Amino acid sequence: KLLFDRAFDGVDEMYAMAEKTLNETIAELGEAAPMAMPNTGYYLANHLAYLGKKITTLGQFKETMPVIKEWITRGPRLDNVFKAGFGTFLAAEIIEACKYAKNPQPYGEEYHGHLSDAEARELGVPLVTGDLPGFVVIIGPAPSDEEAVELIKGYQSRAIFVFLIGGIIDQAKRMKVNMGFPVRVVAVGPDIWAVAHIISFVNRAAMIFGAVQPGDREELDDYTFHRIRAFVNAFDPVGDIVIGAGAGAIAMGFPVITNDTKDMWKVPKSLIIQENTKDFIETSLEARDIKLKITKIDIPVSFSTAFEGEIIRRADMQVDMDGSRLDCFELVRTKDSSEIEDHNIEIIGPDIDSVEVGSRFPIGYVVEVAGKNMQSDFEPVFERRFHNFINCAEGVMHTGQRDLIRIRVSKVAFDAGFRAKHIGEILYAKVKSEYDSVVDKCQVKIYTNPDDLKRLRAEANEIYNKRDDRLKSLTDETVPVFYNCILCQSFSPAHVCIVSPERLGLCGAVSWLDAKATNELDPNGPCQVVTKERVVDENLGIWEDVNENVQQASHGSLQQVTLYSIMQDPMTSCGCFECICGIEPMSNGVVIVNREHTGMTPLGMTFSEMASMTGGGVQTPGFMGHGKHFIASKKFMKADGGSRRIVWMPKALKDLVGSRLNKTVQELWGVEDFTEKVGDETVAEDVEGLATFLAEKGHPVLEMEPLL
Ligand code: SF4
Ligand code: NI
Ligand code: NI
Structure with a gap:
């Protein structure tokens, strides 16, 4: 045949x-x-x-x-x-x-x-x-x-x-x-x-x-x-x-x-x-023309992105380095070249074989780097990658960041010889290979003594706070330029994010400072400078030069975006959005749903149904993908009435952004405890139930002009 x-x-x-x-x-x-x-x-x-x-x-x-x-x-x-x-x-x-x-x-x-x-x-x-x-x-x-x-x-x-x-x-x-x-x-x-x-x-x-x-x-x-x-x-x-x-x-x-x-x-x-x-x-x-990137790292277990999603259960773990119970942290510090001995990995305190199987164990590590072109603004960018780096080791699981990390090492990995110093080996090898343009020398200090950790964790927190304050003090008006991000064009060819201090990338992972660092780390990379000198409409957030950038970066598929409106030329979405916001016509408000929420929303659509209307780099007025931290921003839908239009969001999301959102609404419009007036799945999942709730609570949207 x-x-x-x-x-x-x-x-x-x-x-x-x-x-x-x-x-x-x-x-x-x-x-x-x-x-x-x-x-x-x-x-x-x-x-x-x-x-x-x-x-x-x-x-x-x-x-x-x-x-x-x-x-x-x-x-x-x-x-x-x-x-x-x-x-x-x-x-x-x-x-x-x-x-x-x-x-x-x-x-x-x-x-x-x-x-x-x-x-x-x-x-x-x-x-x-x-x-x-x-x-x-x-x-x-x-x-x-x-x-x-x-x-x-x-x-x-x-x-x-x-x-x-x-x-x-x-x-x-x-x-x-x-x-x-x-x-x-x-x-x-x-x-x-x-x-x-x-x-x-x-x-x-x-x-x-x-x-x-x-x-x-x-x-x-x-x-x-x-x-x-x-x-x-x-x-x-x-x-x-x-x-x-x-x-x-x-x-x-x-x-x-x-x-x-x-x-x-x-x-x-x-x-x-x-x-x-x-x-x-x-x-x-x-x-299929697949070429594999080989990273040689001196550890006794396999290292591959195949193990990134691996979960290590309690029964299979040798140690649990639990930052929610013990003093743990991770930190990158820039040092002078003379202070660093390249590839030096030092453990200060006992190793993980000093405790019984299944125990909790405290850990903190500082990755010290030096290089002529290194800047302290790069530190958080490296730090955020530690999660991916450590997770690639077979039998090792990392979650969280800063002082809320958790690392589990499996019994199998431990038996194969995996010890604390191998975490240092992984970080050393990855930081050196991924950031070779700015890192000339790198050393890792791993701390495991509870007394040291208590002191160092407090110091690390001061550094985290300083970084956050730096971002908080920046506004769209005070910075000279914005940045774009086209990282997602590899799969969403028409999509561009414009990242400003008060509006982070819709994936939630790229703040203005991150975009700036990414640009400086790799000037030909995914984040480019976007000037904003020729303002067209300050309220909507339209600039001629921003539009020119968007036209060019989207290869002509986008003509104009507004930074502060969901109704007129909203920014596009690639598919990575942490949240989707959509207008709810009955109340004249908006509903926000985050990716983790699987239930129904008062729009009669679930997250994935809303996502299918929003992705792919096309503008859909009335719908917008965005990062979680944009919700509490003073620029959130500013041109459409701002965050006091929010009528519903899942409880977990409310808990996450609530205090900052309340502060914003209080400052801008004098409304106290705003989130108590915002519905969630415990109140209503349908529009009638929501309307009753909003009326009962006297939600400020009821007195606002219609959106449409
Ligand atoms: Fe960049 Fe995030 Fe936007 Fe993707 S979603 S283009 S990674 S900022
Ligand atoms: Ni994306
Ligand atoms: Ni994206």
Whole structure:
């Protein structure tokens, strides 16, 4: 049989399966039965991406079947077989969707199935920025259980995300491989149709980050080809149905590597036969042009971004360095070159082997750097990266920052020889390699004596406070320039953030001082100086020169932004926003929801539903992504009436920003305890309940002019 025939036969097979499943499910639930995948604002993402169709009922799938049929042309051109390949993904999505129509958790704990939008983002961001080099889909059982583990671990240690489908999952389970989203090995499902979930993730990444319009298959292929470095490993025997799906994968730019030699054809760079399965990894990386960054660090455990999301549970930990219970801190200090002995890592106090397994242990470390071009404004920028750096060590978990850090070391890492000094080794190696333009010498002092820590923590806090005061004392009017940030253009090509002292980047991670430091660390890097000399409208926050910068940085897709309005030319969003703010027409106020909040809002939309309206670098008046700390800013929606328009936000967010927000509202409008008048999920999740609450509390918005 020819390869094309095998592919078309495979699509036929998937089609037949979809038809059968759909008919059975409709017979059971009826055509009107609601159809929605959990935790997504993208409906059935493959249907949305390929056909521009928003599926909300089971019966709508009946319109899809003839389309798939039509795509199985059996035509002789490559494009014919590619199109049929996409048909397999639609058919597979129908089969999987039927499972979810019957049961919202059809896979229970055993398989992962559908990926939520939150997961799609968590995986999508590093994937499209290149922080994560790529992902592999492994299909079928490996020749042996041992080889299955070797392959999975091999990818893991190279920071490649691993999706498993079919027999290899049982092999991994037998070999007790630790699986799950955080460790980047995901058992998707037992059958080939589970591939629909992976394609759904890819399609959402293209729509979220690439602003690819639903239904635009050409743009979609282009985006996946250039931005998503993925590939497939299919073990012998490879059936027609896998080849059908493989055709779709190849069309997206994802090569397929197999050890099946029967009835198989080589297609250069796309369908590759590698009989020696031990060489799968090398062959795959070469086929997809993946080059790995190697950092050599002198520690006894593996170091890779694959371990960044690893969680170390109480039962598995050797020590718990808990900054919420003990005096802990982390700090960067600039020193004179003469005070530093490069690569000196000193421990002042006992090491972690001095305490019993499972104990708490205090730690504080100061990374001292010197360099002609070093500035103290860079210190917090380095410090904020420590979290990523330390987390990359296998068996080590770091959370928090400043004096609220927490580091856990697993028993396995401890047994492999990991000690306190290795934290120093990691920080030394990463600071030297990532900031080589300004750091000439670096040494690390690690403190573990409670008395030292008590004193040093207090000193560190004085330094943190000074930094915060420096930022607080700056206003948009007093600084000479703003900065832009285009870091997110790697996946959201039209997006630009304008960062000012009173409005930080929407990801919450880039303040004006950070943008300034980033610019000085790398003048050709993601943050550029934006002058603001030719003011157009001070109230709205419009400057001619800011607009010129935005036009240029967005390659012409944006003409004008306002810094202080949500209604007129609001700033765009890439997808990284910590919060979304949207107007609530009944009350003339705005609702804010943060990413962590999964519940409903009075707008009748969840965070992810609002996110799907806001992302992709387009302006959506009435909706705006922003950082948490922008809420308490005097410039928040200043032109539209300011923060006293806020009528609802989740309780946790209120607790976080409440005292600063209250202070702002009090200062500007004389309203006391403002947040007590702001609704949250404990008061109402619908607009009627909210209206009653606002009236009861006498919310100031009730006396304001209409927004619209
Ligand atoms: Fe930069 Fe904005 Fe992306 Fe944050 S969200 S990294 S400020 S472009
Ligand atoms: Ni972003
Ligand atoms: Ni962003």
